[in-house]
Amino acid sequence: MDILKEKILQYGKVIDNRLVKVDSFLNHQLDIELFNEIGKEFKKRFREKNITKILTIEASGIGIACITAQYFHVPVVFAKKHNAGNLGKDIYQAEVYSFTKDVLYNVRVSKEYLSSEDKILIIDDFLANGQAVTGLINVAKQAKAEVVGVGIVIEKRFQKGREMIEDKNIKLESLAVIEKIRDGKIVFN
Amino acid sequence: MDILKEKILQYGKVIDNRLVKVDSFLNHQLDIELFNEIGKEFKKRFREKNITKILTIEASGIGIACITAQYFHVPVVFAKKHNAGNLGKDIYQAEVYSFTKDVLYNVRVSKEYLSSEDKILIIDDFLANGQAVTGLINVAKQAKAEVVGVGIVIEKRFQKGREMIEDKNIKLESLAVIEKIRDGKIVFN
Numbered sequence: 001m002d003i004l005k006e007k008i009l010q011y012g013k014v015i016d017n018r019l020v021k022v023d024s025f026l027n028h029q030l031d032i033e034l035f036n037e038i039g040k041e042f043k044k045r046f047r048e049k050n051i052t053k054i055l056t057i058e059a060s061g062i063g064i065a066c067i068t069a070q071y072f073h074v075p076v077v078f079a080k081k082h083n084a085g086n087l088g089k090d091i092y093q094a095e096v097y098s099f100t101k102d103v104l105y106n107v108r109v110s111k112e113y114l115s116s117e118d119k120i121l122i123i124d125d126f127l128a129n130g131q132a133v134t135g136l137i138n139v140a141k142q143a144k145a146e147v148v149g150v151g152i153v154i155e156k157r158f159q160k161g162r163e164m165i166e167d168k169n170i171k172l173e174s175l176a177v178i179e180k181i182r183d184g185k186i187v188f189n
Numbered sequence: 190m191d192i193l194k195e196k197i198l199q200y201g202k203v204i205d206n207r208l209v210k211v212d213s214f215l216n217h218q219l220d221i222e223l224f225n226e227i228g229k230e231f232k233k234r235f236r237e238k239n240i241t242k243i244l245t246i247e248a249s250g251i252g253i254a255c256i257t258a259q260y261f262h263v264p265v266v267f268a269k270k271h272n273a274g275n276l277g278k279d280i281y282q283a284e285v286y287s288f289t290k291d292v293l294y295n296v297r298v299s300k301e302y303l304s305s306e307d308k309i310l311i312i313d314d315f316l317a318n319g320q321a322v323t324g325l326i327n328v329a330k331q332a333k334a335e336v337v338g339v340g341i342v343i344e345k346r347f348q349k350g351r352e353m354i355e356d357k358n359i360k361l362e363s364l365a366v367i368e369k370i371r372d373g374k375i376v377f378n
Binding site for chain 1: 210247
């Protein structure tokens with residue numbers, strides 16, 4: 001998706017040849033016109049999947065998921081990482097390890113909002129080692145819902161996320177795939 | 190806003206005559222068609238304000254802010270409560286006390302994304318004691334930006350939020366105003 005790659009090259013900040021900071025348009029300040037292009041593109045790529053629900057994770061996934069949901073005419077459910085006390089006890093949950101922050105956390109979804117009838121599209125901003133997406137797939141599985149696709153805005157291909165998802169035979173579409181970062185320069189696939 | 194009030198009466202769960210849980214459509218599962226009606230209504234109520242940016246707070250404000258931003262054609266900035274380490278040191282921040290959870294936390298926004306040119310609309314899902322909104326107003330003030338309005342989905346009129354905002358001479362619009370809750374029943378204004 002060219003417009004996205006251009007934004008990343010123009011505004012992304014590379015840190016340690018490993019992280020790409022895209023705060024200015026994707027996950028702190030949010031470029032809603034770009035989000036609409038992202039939503040349309042996800043619709044194009046998952047059109048045939050009869051999606052009934054979009055599942056994402058707080059906080060950076062929410063905006064992208066909401067704008068995308070308009071093209072599928074389905075609700076969004078976001079998994080909680082923080083302050084999930086008021087969810088009650090009827091929840092699905094999975095443990096997620098964050099390599100970036102070296103912490104373990106739980107993703108939690110109320111049992112009321114996922115069902116065995118659901119065909120789920122998981123949406124997230126980044127795919128690196130695939131831990132967060134794996135947690136969401138796990139949560140969906142507990143609900144006996146079917147995950148029919150994973151849509152990612154920026155994939156870091158040099159980490160293990162893609163393998164983890166493709167091993168589960170789930171269709172994965174990433175709108176910008178970073179093959180490698182060398183000397184602070186981003187190289188797309 | 191009638192469609193919103195109907196949703197609250199139909200799906201809201203009253204807890205202790207004080208809290209209203211609207212997980213099923215507003216802040217865990219998200220009803221995007223309703224969000225679009227909310228966005229249109231905010232546009233109607235703040236049309237004359239020449240908004241340049243929408244400011245909200247993670248996590249529940251993000252979806253509403255993003256859908257609403259489409260009607261104003263402006264970007265969204267969301268203040269971070271958690272994991273703000275990667276924001277760097279050039280941030281505006283304000284301390285917020287949560288009555289519900291009896292904890293203090295910081296809201297943080299990178300200095301890059303608020304400026305003295307900005308006319309800001311603050312959006313949030315709930316207004317109770319006004320602490321979160323006051324924190325956002327404080328952050329905007331540090332940037333010398335002008336807060337020209339506060340748009341709230343559900344206001345609990347029996348708490349002090351409205352006074353705190355109106356004391357600052359900022360236009361406040363709430364789409365559903367709960368006057369009181371008695372014996373588990375919600376009474377709208």
